[in-house]
Amino acid sequence: MSAALLIDFGSTYTKLRAVDxxxxxxxxxxxxxxxxxxxxxxxxxxxxADLERHCxxxxxxxxxxxxxxxxxxxxxxxxxxxxxxxxxxxxxxALGAGxxxxxxxxxxxxxxxxxxxxxLRPDIVLLAGGTDGGNAEVVLxxxxxxxxxxxxCPIVYAGNRDAADQARARLGARLVACTGNVMPEFNxxxxxxxxxxxxxxxxxxxxxxxxxxxxxxxxxxxxxPTPAAVLEGARLLADGLPGTRGLGDLLVVDPxxxxxxxxxxxxxxxxxxxxxxxxxxxxxxxxxEGDLGMRHNAATLxxxxxxxxxxxxxxxxxxxxxxxxxxxxxxxxxxxxxxxxVALDRALARAAxxxxxxxxxxxxxxxxxxxxxxxxxxxxxxxRVEAVIGTGGALVGSTEPRAVLGMxxxxxxxxxxxxxxxxxxxxxxxxxxxxCGLLQAAEPQAALELALGHLAVLDQETDHERARHA
Amino acid sequence: xxxxxxxxxxxxxIGSDTHxxxxxxxxxxxxxxxxxxxxxxxxxxxxxxxxxxxxxxADAILVSSLYGQGELDCRGFRDLCVEAGLEGILLYVGGxxxxxxxxxxxxxRTYLGMGFDRAAAPGTRVETVIEWxxxxxxxxxxxxxxxxx
Numbered sequence: 001m002s003a004a005l006l007i008d009f010g011s012t013y014t015k016l017r018a019v020d021x022x023x024x025x026x027x028x029x030x031x032x033x034x035x036x037x038x039x040x041x042x043x044x045x046x047x048x049a050d051l052e053r054h055c056x057x058x059x060x061x062x063x064x065x066x067x068x069x070x071x072x073x074x075x076x077x078x079x080x081x082x083x084x085x086x087x088x089x090x091x092x093x094a095l096g097a098g099x100x101x102x103x104x105x106x107x108x109x110x111x112x113x114x115x116x117x118x119x120l121r122p123d124i125v126l127l128a129g130g131t132d133g134g135n136a137e138v139v140l141x142x143x144x145x146x147x148x149x150x151x152x153c154p155i156v157y158a159g160n161r162d163a164a165d166q167a168r169a170r171l172g173a174r175l176v177a178c179t180g181n182v183m184p185e186f187n188x189x190x191x192x193x194x195x196x197x198x199x200x201x202x203x204x205x206x207x208x209x210x211x212x213x214x215x216x217x218x219x220x221x222x223x224x225p226t227p228a229a230v231l232e233g234a235r236l237l238a239d240g241l242p243g244t245r246g247l248g249d250l251l252v253v254d255p256x257x258x259x260x261x262x263x264x265x266x267x268x269x270x271x272x273x274x275x276x277x278x279x280x281x282x283x284x285x286x287x288x289e290g291d292l293g294m295r296h297n298a299a300t301l302x303x304x305x306x307x308x309x310x311x312x313x314x315x316x317x318x319x320x321x322x323x324x325x326x327x328x329x330x331x332x333x334x335x336x337x338x339x340x341x342v343a344l345d346r347a348l349a350r351a352a353x354x355x356x357x358x359x360x361x362x363x364x365x366x367x368x369x370x371x372x373x374x375x376x377x378x379x380x381x382x383x384r385v386e387a388v389i390g391t392g393g394a395l396v397g398s399t400e401p402r403a404v405l406g407m408x409x410x411x412x413x414x415x416x417x418x419x420x421x422x423x424x425x426x427x428x429x430x431x432x433x434x435x436c437g438l439l440q441a442a443e444p445q446a447a448l449e450l451a452l453g454h455l456a457v458l459d460q461e462t463d464h465e466r467a468r469h470a
Numbered sequence: 471x472x473x474x475x476x477x478x479x480x481x482x483x484i485g486s487d488t489h490x491x492x493x494x495x496x497x498x499x500x501x502x503x504x505x506x507x508x509x510x511x512x513x514x515x516x517x518x519x520x521x522x523x524x525x526x527x528a529d530a531i532l533v534s535s536l537y538g539q540g541e542l543d544c545r546g547f548r549d550l551c552v553e554a555g556l557e558g559i560l561l562y563v564g565g566x567x568x569x570x571x572x573x574x575x576x577x578x579r580t581y582l583g584m585g586f587d588r589a590a591a592p593g594t595r596v597e598t599v600i601e602w603x604x605x606x607x608x609x610x611x612x613x614x615x616x617x618x619x
Contacts, residue, residue, distance in 0.1 A: 081525055084521055085521055130526075130527065131525055133475060133527075134478070134525055134527045185508075186522050186525060367486050369486045369487060370486075370538070371488055371537075374488060374513070376513060
């Protein structure tokens with residue numbers, strides 16, 4: 001048997017998936033605690049023992065590939081010039097690389113900004129600013145400011161290429177990669193070079209800095225941060241491979257304990273006659289909603305959803321709901337036990353999916369001109385995506401995953417929001433997206449077939465839901 | 471030795487105005503004349519001109535307005551530039567700049583009063599604009615911030 005081991009060094013658990021590459025099936029799963037703060041090998045050994053118990057012995061693994069979101073994930077700070085332009089492009093590049101974005105800065109860094117960056121303890125700083133041949137002054141000012149600061153982390157430069165040599169001279173050894181500009185021309189987004197540079201710095205330096213390589217005897221390589229693995233898995237599923245069709249344009253939503261992540265793989269361009277405005281959006285796009293978490297950020301999620309609406313959806317009395325929310329926010333490992341908790345969890349997940357997908361998708365607006373009304377689009381038009389995939393514990397553990405994932409769909413009450421209208425709803429029941437994202441680096445065909453074969457279809461909707469989304 | 475950097479010019483149609491054709495012709499002519507053009511197209515808010523000019527270190531912004539509402543859209547344009555650190559940038563405006571019966575002299579005065587260096591009357595040829603640019607850039611190299619007459 002030809003087998004692969006896929007490892008996720010998470011912030012709470014070390015998770016393993018063993019897969020049979022020939023038969024395209026899961027051999028078994030194992031889980032151990034995350035012990036990265038002490039010695040990562042302890043959690044890894046426990047997870048392997050757990051896997052062995054489930055499989056009745058371990059096969060010889062041809063590949064052992066890992067992703068990591070342990071030790072705080074890949075903490076990144078991005079710096080650009082104009083907030084809506086290069087600063088936004090840098091932000092998109094960091095998110096696409098699977099980073100946990102802890103700070104974004106624009107224009108000239110001042111003393112307070114630098115103090116704040118030090119406080120944020122980034123693993124990597126991405127420095128951008130100016131189009132190629134455009135403004136060089138600000139990015140060089142910022143390079144000098146970073147060079148003069150006590151900041152020690154690696155810096156990736158993705159700004160005006162005319163200023164690259166001078167930036168390198170100012171930053172010295174701290175500049176570990178000098179890559180293509182995130183915005184080489186005005187309003188042209190080119191984040192792939194920065195994404196791969198960040199990924200490489202992660203592999204070369206961060207894995208060691210975080211002590212993940214202490215478990216190096218148990219794996220071949222840590223390829224990327226876990227969110228990037230999910231994004232790669234989504235990309236593979238959407239695009240397919242020569243000879244094997246993918247699912248087409250799709251959206252992935254992952255309502256988690258601390259944040260809700262949304263990934264889309266779709267060009268999302270405007271429909272005929274609609275005029276796009278603002279920065280072009282990346283085809284492979286990830287957004288992270290830091291205020292929409294089912295546990296750590298249950299209070300801000302409830303506030304975003306509106307307490308009354310949330311209580312109504314959960315069928316709970318508002319006072320009682322507030323008590324439960326408080327418990328969820330402090331006891332972040334809590335799995336819902338009572339009927340009340342299950343109901344609140346369902347309502348929280350529904351709100352997280354609805355709001356996060358609404359923020360991820362673009363909007364249209366009617367502008368009245370002297371020649372008549374014109375439709376203008378901001379962001380991505382995801383109304384025609386063919387699949388919406390739910391992943392993560394809140395969806396997989398839910399008794400009504402369709403009722404939760406359905407919240408990603410177009411809502412007639414918000415007609416200007418370009419959310420999916422008629423996609424297939426799929427559930428990543430086996431938590432395979434990250435695993436396939438990792439595996440595709442070594443065995444793309446097996447990874448694709450494995451992912452395609454293990455998504456559960458959620459199309460058996462109840463009548464009242466069908467009515468709501470019609 | 472590297473060749474001298476081509477001057478960068480931002481063009482676009484301001485406000486809720488979709489008349490793009492004249493602006494496209496102007497953009498093509500400017501490119502042919504050797505300028506690097508950042509073309510923002512139709513329906514461009516004033517702030518977007520300024521953001522684009524900051525990021526691309528533009529030397530001039532050429533604003534088109536064809537639908538008669540330019541006076542409202544362009545109000546405070548120079549102030550926006552000053553705010554963004556573009557004090558010395560060359561600003562031109564052109565098109566059907568006002569509605570109703572107002573003499574060109576009066577219209578021009580209005581726009582120059584708003585801080586534009588030049589206002590182009592309807593029917594101004596692109597050759598004229600290119601000639602203005604040549605003269606104004608040359609004047610700026612002599613002494614900054616003084617457009618020719």
